[in-house]
Amino acid sequence: MLKDNNTPAVVSLAAGGVAGGIEGFLSYPLEFAKTRVQLRAEKGVPTPRNPFRVVTQVYQNEGIRALYKGCGALVVGSIAKDGVRFLFFDQIKESFADPETGTLSPLRNLLAGMTAGVIASITAVTPTERIKTALIDDARTEKRFRGGFHATATIWKEHGILGLYRGFAGTTLKQASATAFRMGTYNILKDYEKKRNIEQNTAVNFANGSVAGVVTTLATQPFDVIKTRSQSARGTTTAEAVKSILLDYGIRGFWKGTTMRLGRTVFSGGILFTSYEAAVKIIMPLYSGVKHTPGVEAS
Template sequence: MASKRKEKPLHSLAAGAFAGAVEGFATYPTEFVKTRAQFAVSAGAKPPGPIQIVRETVAQYGVRGLYSGCSALVAGNALKAGVRFLSYDSIKLAVADKQTGQLSLPRSILAGFIAGLSEGLFAVTPSEAIKTRLIDDARRPKPERKYAGLLSGSAQILREEGIAGIYKGLGPTMMRQGANSAVRLTTYSSLKAIATKDGRKPGSVETFGMGAIAGIVTVYCTMPFDVLKTRMQSSASSQYTSTLNCLTTMLRDEGVRRFWKGTTPRLTRLVLSGGIVFTVYENTLALLDKGEAVAKETVQEVKKES
């Protein structure tokens, strides 16, 4: 996979963080619906459909109810996307063929997997643990809720449970993110390599389409990791002694199909998020590169005049 531009890690960090924030806010209601559906299953209730969850939430709490826990996800999304693209582009620089600048398929998968492990450790686990708690808490009547919001809720979790409280489900989260990034980034990079093999630059619509396809592939390949993560981060996680125990218990009591519960809302989210994040990322990179070039030209002109 030939790199069409020289990778600039700081630009990757900034563009990734911005793209992650935009994507997180735009697609959050689908994440809310997916998490609610998984909570219902873990509580032993008949799983409600996505439309039913939306209707009940809006009827009870208004449209704002679909954004319960949103601030945690948006902040975490910005951080995780920044870490993901920074890690991936940095690893690409290190492992790409020195002569051709190409990244082989195995190396691309490895770079994506390591990038996913990094974002899982430094960004995703804490932010999604808090987000999951906030969504779980929002199901209760207002007088019975434990958390008033992102900052106070985070502080309360840390105060009552320590760092371990926001690192519940670390194992499945890191594996999910590693698999997510390996599949998503490799799929997108492969599609982009095909689209740019004649030297042309894909437009935003084409970039959105490639990102959406990468999202579809990612959902079906990694959904079981997402279900395990949600179970291990919910308030009912105490019934499981470990991630492996959660896995075996679910297989025994609920069957293999439960590992794909919540696929529809997650599919919707990752199709949209894949399209949004790669489109915003590529356009932001282009703006940063252009801004850097203009700044260098300005500095050179000033030096000439002086």
């Protein structure tokens, strides 16, 4: 399984948050490039497929700060999202486990991930993704947002809380499916390796996370494109986003940015799970020390 069942929930939450923050920051330029490609381009202007070319062009034309526009929102969202995802995945996984063996079938692994993804979308992902996407879109058009807090306040003032949850349906579909495939695939690979006594080290964790990233991207890309369109600076409904994608690019448009997202998810999947496993090893002794100190209760 993904982790030892004896690992406390608070350790899962903290380690997941640390891993999410590290992964979000290191992989952000590739996320930025992918989001730029998925947003509506100017008519007649070709969109490069190479993420490094997009990053280079933005750096040359707009500077290094433009590449990290919206990064703060993504990192905050990643800390919350992955903390929640690891916490709830581990808790849900235990309830889905076979009572006799304590293990999960591949289908139950996917169902546990799907449930954790829905919870993460409601509690953290949708509003932070909305702010990140709006900031990236605004930076190439009107440039009216001064930063994440200003964008949040402006959207709240203009549209209320529903404005921050624009694209909720697309985001939740993406999160439910992405978490199911990412966490499920990683867990399935790890179970397979443990049965064959394959050592779980940094290289194996990174490889498993990368494979999980590839599977996740190919299976969930349409939801990601719909989410991005819904969460542009002005925002649209999910139905309007679907219609605009079909009008602009046809069915193939639902896989817009796949190459760029693959570049990010292979990299980020490896970082996420490697960071999580490392964070658990660091945090667990600290937690155990506090828990077993006489007269001190762990939170």
